[in-house]
Amino acid sequence: MEWLLYVSAAIVAVAFALLVVFIITTLKALKQTMESVSKTVEDLQGQVDGITKESNSLLHKTNALADDLQRKSDSLNSVFSAAQDLGLTFQTLNHSVKRVSDSVSQQADERSEQVAKAVQWGNAALTLWTKYKVRKDTKTAQTGYRQAK
Template identity: 55%
Template structure:
């Protein structure tokens, strides 16, 4: 009976040894997997640092560009203000020209009869002068 006890102890020891061997293999495999995972995480950290640095540079450039755009926009506001004032001046000038042309038209309409009479009198004086000159020439011959 003692032999059975030794055999069963030997079987238990062998089973335990096999269990430990498989446990060691599993742990080694888990260790390799964790090392690969650690290397991957380190590579990702390096890439993220690079991306973060580039993102910060891009953000700084974007801020500079936005400031420049803001300054140029403010400069354009003064140009548009000047253009508005110029437009208002032109409008005032057009109104003044319109008023002057309206006054001239009104004055011309009112004085049309007088001008017509002045032209007729002028024509009559010219005719009289021409006839006077012709008679004088005939008398001188």
């Protein structure tokens, strides 16, 4: 029976040795996995740092661009204000011209009969003047012809 005790102790020792071998193998694989994870995390940290720097740079450029855009927008406000004032001035001028035009048109309509009469009188006066001048020239020509004889 004593040998049974030795055999059992040997089996326990072999089982313990196998258990230790499997644990060592598992721990080595776990160590490699952890080293790979550590390397991946370090690479990822480097990439995150690079992305952070680029993001900060992009944010600063965006802020500078927004400030520049705001300044230019503020300077354009005066241009738009002046354009609005100019538009109002043109609108006022157009209203004034329209009123004057309406007034002139109304007065022309009211005086169109008087103008027509004045034109008729002018034509009559011009006709009389022409006839007078023709008679005078005819008399002068006849008198000059008689004196030449």
